[in-house]
Amino acid sequence: MKQDNDPIEQLLVLHRDEVLREWLAEVAASSPSAGAAVGASAAADAAALLDAFVAGLRAGADAKRFDDIGWEPVRNTLETLSRARAARGSLAGETSHFVLALKKPLFSGLQQSPHTEPQHVLAAVWRVSTLVDRMAQFTMDTYQRSREEVIRRQQEELLELSTPVVKLWDGVLAVPMIGTLDSSRTQLVMESLLQRIVDTGSELAIIDITGVPTVDTLVAQHLLKTVTAIRLMGADCIISGVRPQIAQTIVHLGIDLQGISTKASLADALALAMKRVGYTVTKTKG
Template sequence: MARTTASAISELLSSHETGILAEWLALLSQADTSGRIGRGELEAQTRDFLRALREAAASDDAFNSMESAPFVRLRDVLGAISRSRAQQGFSPSETAIFVFSLKQPLFARLREMHGKDGDAVGRDTWAVTELLDQLGLHTVEAYQKSREEVIARQQEEISELSTPVVKLWNGVLALPLIGTLDSARTQVVMENLLQSIVDNGAEIAIIDITGVPTVDTLVAQHLLKTVAAARLMGADCIVSGIRPQIAQTMVHLGVELNVVSKASLADAFALALARIGRAVVPARSVAGPRPNGTA
């Protein structure tokens, strides 16, 4: 962008900031029909953006590149705005509107400033269009990156919540698995189980796969890794919940778990109790004296 154009935009933003801000805020308020952003927060965001844009336009290196030093603060402001909208549930188009809606008040002020000088109006309008389009693309990219970070964090939290280690008895733990096992989740499962073995001094860990939809060679490898890690910590493992369909699939695939398995969690628990010298027996009713002392 030519220096004259940059100077014109800087002068425009300095001279008409109040009017531009008021018109821009009105357009943004109309676009945000859900009211997810308060008036005060929106005003602060628009003021910060206009100030950063004015400072960038006033630089000698203005608009040579979006990666140039004058645009560092402007990119930071847009990045913060994009992250906040990603966390608030805005769509990419709703986020980009923050930048693109600024075109209307800027174009109106450019026409007022240049009057009948069509060449100047066309030159500066095109320059502002290119600038805001680049900033809009930057906004969407920052939004997308923030959404990916939010999704990744949520997946990690869900993975941790979906792999609880339950203490069934002194020395006996149970790890009920639900859903598909992949490498990332296997690591979480292993860490949770090993830490629980240390915390409880467990001798036996029951890994229940009733909620695992399919067991193929890859899932079997993940289970074996978990079993091997638990053995290194001094705890034996029992796998429970192998349904008939899964058993048939494993036989056809030639998958061998090389670990004691039981059809149900109850059977695995009974075996675990037997290994530690415990047993569950029916409680016997003991007849006691009646309240009045009679037999």
């Protein structure tokens, strides 16, 4: 494969600056918005990618297989470039266009090579075209993965923020639930609540479902699992925020909440919790 790469390597070694200049000019000319999006970092990105490209050619990497170990410097450079551009707000298409613009100076340089046979030029052009296409596709895949990672991280952060465990009083914790309950969220609530029970030595936990829009069989099962886990830790649980609609739904579904204290509001649940842990709340005369 080293011999097949020779014409491309010679072009990039002997005419690196020309290729780099034509590449950046092609980016700006064919898509001004993409050229503007990369800003002053375009030259540095292009130079780093060309250097990695030459390293792959010198290693004899197979131009037909972008997963060849010889192209690892190129893959690493593309991944860094793609993630950096995604963080700056560039679109996936802009990064892909940036890479594809490399074709024109490479094609032009290979065709003007005075020491290469026409059939070898054609073969080299085809290898370059295939390789650059795969490089562009790699940037798209990397961009997609990076965006998915950001979205997943944001979802996890929002999930944690939406299920805080609050200490209301000595021995009394509360978890205000907002939104739909699913398996992953219930698991997170359970883990956070059980850990806080251990950390604080609390005797009671209030699960407030005022912000839960609907309660179906699945949601009720998640609540029951959480209550069971709390009891296994030696604490007890009160469910608050049971509105008339939710109460009717629970009855119609035949869900058994016997043995679990329920209250219509968080205030009522807190009053019951205070009584259970031995506190008496009295109103002073104003």
